[in-house]
Amino acid sequence: MNDAMRSFCAALLLTTIGTTLAPATALATVRAPLPAPRAAATTMSRVPEGWYRPLYSVAGARRVHVKAFALDRIPVTRGAFLQFVQAHPQWARGTVLRVFAQSRYLADWPSASSAGSAVDLERPVTGVSWFAAKAYCAAVGKRLPTLDEWELVAAASESRRDASGDGAYRRRLLALYAARKPGAPPSIANTPANAYGVRGMHGLVWEWTLDFNSIVVADDSRASGSGQDARDHHLFCASAAIGASDVTDFPAFARYAVRAGLTARSTISGVGFRCAADHPV
Amino acid sequence: MQPGETGSEYSIYDLGSTWKDQAGVDRPLATLAGSPRVIAMIYTHCSATCPITVAEMKRIEALTPPTLGLVLVSLDGDRDTPDRLAQYAAEHRLTPDRWTLLRGSDADVRDLAAVLDIRYRRLSATELAHQNVLTVLDAAGAVVHRQAGLADADDIVRIGRALSVAPIRSAPAAPTPPVALFGEVRSRFEWDRSGGPLKPF
Numbered sequence: 001m002n003d004a005m006r007s008f009c010a011a012l013l014l015t016t017i018g019t020t021l022a023p024a025t026a027l028a029t030v031r032a033p034l035p036a037p038r039a040a041a042t043t044m045s046r047v048p049e050g051w052y053r054p055l056y057s058v059a060g061a062r063r064v065h066v067k068a069f070a071l072d073r074i075p076v077t078r079g080a081f082l083q084f085v086q087a088h089p090q091w092a093r094g095t096v097l098r099v100f101a102q103s104r105y106l107a108d109w110p111s112a113s114s115a116g117s118a119v120d121l122e123r124p125v126t127g128v129s130w131f132a133a134k135a136y137c138a139a140v141g142k143r144l145p146t147l148d149e150w151e152l153v154a155a156a157s158e159s160r161r162d163a164s165g166d167g168a169y170r171r172r173l174l175a176l177y178a179a180r181k182p183g184a185p186p187s188i189a190n191t192p193a194n195a196y197g198v199r200g201m202h203g204l205v206w207e208w209t210l211d212f213n214s215i216v217v218a219d220d221s222r223a224s225g226s227g228q229d230a231r232d233h234h235l236f237c238a239s240a241a242i243g244a245s246d247v248t249d250f251p252a253f254a255r256y257a258v259r260a261g262l263t264a265r266s267t268i269s270g271v272g273f274r275c276a277a278d279h280p281v
Numbered sequence: 282m283q284p285g286e287t288g289s290e291y292s293i294y295d296l297g298s299t300w301k302d303q304a305g306v307d308r309p310l311a312t313l314a315g316s317p318r319v320i321a322m323i324y325t326h327c328s329a330t331c332p333i334t335v336a337e338m339k340r341i342e343a344l345t346p347p348t349l350g351l352v353l354v355s356l357d358g359d360r361d362t363p364d365r366l367a368q369y370a371a372e373h374r375l376t377p378d379r380w381t382l383l384r385g386s387d388a389d390v391r392d393l394a395a396v397l398d399i400r401y402r403r404l405s406a407t408e409l410a411h412q413n414v415l416t417v418l419d420a421a422g423a424v425v426h427r428q429a430g431l432a433d434a435d436d437i438v439r440i441g442r443a444l445s446v447a448p449i450r451s452a453p454a455a456p457t458p459p460v461a462l463f464g465e466v467r468s469r470f471e472w473d474r475s476g477g478p479l480k481p482f
Binding site: 097 | 290291292293295296391392394395396399402
């Protein structure tokens with residue numbers, strides 16, 4: 001992707017800068033009725049404050065500051081989500097209000113009360129809407145990570161916290177994304193930990209973020225634009241990247257394109273989530 | 282709306298959140314049920330596109346029956362207090378018989394924007410970037426039409442007229458025959474599309 005293309009896409013997209021979203025006020029108070037399977041210290045990684053370079057940025061602001069937080073080491077599993085729906089039947093398949101989830105909600109489970117075999121229980125849960133993911137995290141005293149938080153941790157390879165300039169690492173991500181297949185996601189057990197001790201950021205499923213819908217195109221309140229829908233711009237930019245000479249940013253384009261295609265009610269088989277918190281829970 | 286969905290299988294009002302209106306009164310979303318509504322998310326300090334959106338909604342107001350309600354939801358709950366909303370309504374002559382202005386918590390704003398598929402981001406203490414979307418809800422809160430971008434709202438006027446003469450269902454949303462209602466409105470809308478220029482109602 002050359003500089004001209006980069007600035008073209010940047011012009012189409014207003015973004016990130018300056019504001020790490022305040023954690024939603026509603027999340028903090030709810031405590032889990034669920035039994036914690038392991039000690040908190042082993043299920044979440046502390047992520048110190050840091051900076052990352054977002055894919056889309058307003059000119060002049062190349063790096064975004066992210067405050068210290070904690071992130072689940074692994075995506076939420078089917079087994080953990082099954083416990084959640086048992087404790088909160090309003091989130092069970094067949095019961096969930098349609099405003100919160102499309103009809104394919106948890107559709108790959110054998111039934112509303114069974115998430116499958118012992119092996120299945122250890123897979124990342126998928127087919128969950130943003131609303132359901134948000135409710136799960138609140139129920140365990142956590143919240144969804146912001147897009148900035150998620151991307152900060154996603155920039156880490158096994159050995160470096162910031163591998164964003166590492167071409168070999170990016171090529172590996174591309175291969176991981178390309179290797180994803182429809183159907184049940186692979187087991188979490190075989191995924192390596194990155195430099196934060198967090199696993200499976202790239203190799204398993206796409207993941208919800210709290211503000212997945214925060215990428216705003218130029219047809220917004222502050223700029224005149226073509227008046228087209230946001231997704232058109234996103235897809236245009238993503239496909240432009242494919243043909244660009246420098247594809248090292250393509251993993252990020254892929255993630256942003258997926259987010260741009262989601263709505264809060266989407267229940268896609270390849271989308272799961274993990275939770276975050278201001279402090280380890 | 283997603284492909285294959287009628288938009289009528291769920292009600293926005295099922296979000297269950299409670300807001301404050303321009304009179305400072307607590308407004309559970311479900312209190313909007315009972316009449317069809319056109320809903321937009323704006324903020325009153327926005328000087329670029331929000332005035333265009335509000336102007337288009339005033340045009341909708343003039344061209345539709347009084348049973349069609351118009352709802353402005355603030356994306357900036359910090360600054361858009363009920364007093365500020367009342368002042369804004371007075372400045373723009375948004376009368377309470379047709380217009381409801383709402384402010385809510387950040388979390389409730391995020392949920393409503395998410396379910397209306399409106400992308401937005403706070404850029405600073407004073408600025409938000411957001412998509413401009415007009416959404417038509419039936420009397421039960423089901424989405425029957427969504428228009429993104431700044432464009433004339435003739436389609437919304439036609440749909441709003443059709444909804445306003447359709448039988449009003451009891452609220453909140455019952456999971457009964459919304460599909461049929463949608464189909465009826467939709468077909469009337471398509472048929473009406475060939476009509477001449479819109480006249481004031």
